[in-house]
Amino acid sequence: MASPFRIMTVCTGNICRSPMAEVVLKARLAEAGLGDAVEVWSTGVSSEEHGNPIDRRASAVLREAGYTVPRRSARRVTAADLGSADLVLAMTAGHARRLRDLTDRPVVHLYREFDPAAPAVDGLDEHLLDIDDPWYGGMDDFRTTLAQVEAGAGGVVAAAREALARR
Template structure:
């Protein structure tokens, strides 16, 4: 049996955007029949939230949308993490830059690259694809973030399916 495809989502503190993406992707991969073939985790580029659970507002929005929210603890991404993943999905250009400083492997992509409605990259301006940070906002900001995550999820699933077919 081959090892699972390893996918990691990454934001700042690993309590809002990346765990939201982790939850959504696990659900979509399960719906696609790929749950056993793909391992999804999430991390942050900062250590400031280490050990903390998912933000209560992020959890509320996920539950409101019908997702199961697991118990989890925030953690910081390491170079070893990037050495073992097949795909690291950064929530922003700044996160991608930090990840690329930790690895020379071509595994880092922006999450919204997989959203067919996202703006096209112009002159390499990756920041145009940033997923909004809901941390300083209210519940509507978390709903916006979830909508951005959901909009790219099917594209991520399709890319993973294609990568698995090439193995």
């Protein structure tokens, strides 16, 4: 069996946005029959939440939407992560800049680049594709984040399928 296509999602502390994207992508890839061919994991650009579980509000919103939420611990992105990922999906332009400072591989993209309804932007306007941090908000903010993640999931699945077909 060929090695899996590897996708990493990245946010700040790895307790809200990136694990939400990880959960959604794993579910969508499984639904598309690609669960065994694509590996998904998440990290953060900061170590401030290292070892903490997914935020309870993020977990609640995911479960409310029908997703299974695994036990997991937050961790900071490493050079090895960036070296082994085929696709790195940053939640904000700021995260993407930090990741691009760590690698010269052309694998870093904004998650919302895969959302067909997202605005078309050039490098100067990348922040328009940011997935807002729900941390300081309420449950509706987490629902908005989930909606943004779900909106891009189909495009990510399609990109993974295309990449696998080229192998």
